[in-house]
Amino acid sequence: xxxxxxxLVTSLVLLGxxxxxxxxxxxxxxxxxxxxxxxxxKATTLGVGAMALASSVYFTATQPGFSLHEIAVMVFxxxxxxxxxxxxAKAALHRKAxxxxxxx
Amino acid sequence: MLNFxxxxxxxxxxxxxxxxxxxLVKGPDITDRILALDTLxxxxxxxxxLFGIRAASTAYFEAALIxxxxxxxxxxxxxxxxxRGDIIE
Amino acid sequence: xxxxRLLPRPALSLTLFLLWAALTNAASLGSLILGALLALGLPxxxxxxxxxxxxxxxxAVALKFAAxxxxxxLLANWAVxxxxxxPVAKLHPAFVDVPLDLRDPFAATVLGSIVSLTPGTxxxxxxxxxxxxxxxxxxxxxxxxxxxxxxxxxxxPIREIxxx
Numbered sequence: 001x002x003x004x005x006x007x008l009v010t011s012l013v014l015l016g017x018x019x020x021x022x023x024x025x026x027x028x029x030x031x032x033x034x035x036x037x038x039x040x041x042k043a044t045t046l047g048v049g050a051m052a053l054a055s056s057v058y059f060t061a062t063q064p065g066f067s068l069h070e071i072a073v074m075v076f077x078x079x080x081x082x083x084x085x086x087x088x089a090k091a092a093l094h095r096k097a098x099x100x101x102x103x104x
Numbered sequence: 105m106l107n108f109x110x111x112x113x114x115x116x117x118x119x120x121x122x123x124x125x126x127x128l129v130k131g132p133d134i135t136d137r138i139l140a141l142d143t144l145x146x147x148x149x150x151x152x153x154l155f156g157i158r159a160a161s162t163a164y165f166e167a168a169l170i171x172x173x174x175x176x177x178x179x180x181x182x183x184x185x186x187x188r189g190d191i192i193e
Numbered sequence: 194x195x196x197x198r199l200l201p202r203p204a205l206s207l208t209l210f211l212l213w214a215a216l217t218n219a220a221s222l223g224s225l226i227l228g229a230l231l232a233l234g235l236p237x238x239x240x241x242x243x244x245x246x247x248x249x250x251x252x253a254v255a256l257k258f259a260a261x262x263x264x265x266x267l268l269a270n271w272a273v274x275x276x277x278x279x280p281v282a283k284l285h286p287a288f289v290d291v292p293l294d295l296r297d298p299f300a301a302t303v304l305g306s307i308v309s310l311t312p313g314t315x316x317x318x319x320x321x322x323x324x325x326x327x328x329x330x331x332x333x334x335x336x337x338x339x340x341x342x343x344x345x346x347x348x349x350p351i352r353e354i355x356x357x
Binding site: 001002006007009010013014016017018020023024025027028033034036037039040045047048051052054055058059062063067069070073077079080081083084087088091092093094 | 133147149152165168176179186
């Protein structure tokens with residue numbers, strides 16, 4: 001394999017797994033639900049995006065023809081992550097409002 | 105170099121999934137658990153893609169795609185259920 | 194005018210075609226033709242339940258904006274990563290209400306998604322009566338600066354792209 005391609009794939013894999021880990025650290029470490037929401041929506045999504053890009057570069061370089069279908073997964077993840085975060089935040093707000101309404 | 109990076113990637117993502125699992129068990133609220141499940145699923149996609157590179161096979165891609173689609177729908181359905189007490193009204 | 198009737202959503206058709214090409218690896222002429230047929234047909238299927246989608250009036254601005262967003266996403270992730278690893282007690286999490294000037298549900302969705310992916314913010318709710326976007330910021334010592342940043346950096350280009 002071309003050393004430049006290998007370097008590119010290596011750095012994308014490392015970047016991706018590092019960001020995936022950082023997002024999960026945020027999920028485990030931060031104090032309340034709304035702050036925890038930030039890690040997975042941003043860092044983990046970018047991490048998997050970088051990983052998919054690495055896979056696309058790798059298979060384009062090693063196999064005949066282009067390998068574009070990882071890009072489709074990447075686009076899908078970038079579109080769905082904000083939507084799930086939005087609905088989760090809405091559900092959390094809804095539950096908080098309901099809990100506050102109940103008599104103690 | 106690449107092989108080492110891939111092994112390291114497995115370790116890092118494995119750690120990430122352990123952290124997700126911890127949050128999934130600990131909670132405290134159900135929304136935290138759904139978020140942990142969603143993140144676990146996204147990390148599983150990363151793991152599959154990584155495994156595909158290591159095995160030099162594109163066969164893992166379809167599994168990753170299905171995980172992405174099913175995980176999204178599952179998260180949305182669970183949130184909808186929390187919001188309305190019903191998934192399809 | 195006839196063009197519009199044959200191709201009601203040119204941007205949607207193009208997106209569908211490119212996505213199909215990516216998904217099938219653009220492997221053969223046959224799959225590309227099938228993708229083209231889908232890209233031509235599917236917009237008609239969405240017309241009944243999505244009658245007045247905004248028109249993509251400035252494609253060049255949209256491309257520049259996309260590159261800008263990609264760069265911002267990297268920076269934002271770096272910022273979030275630093276805060277996640279740093280001391281938790283120093284964070285200033287806050288709910289911030291951003292008043293919107295745009296008046297289109299689709300454009301508001303795009304803005305909400307971008308806000309979720311870029312700075313240290315997650316969009317939580319769009320109030321479509323008052324057109325207010327509620328966001329939660331991970332670290333916002335100065336909410337007014339955040340509102341100004343979202344309006345200048347993200348809302349203004351989106352309004353330009355969709356002319357709304």
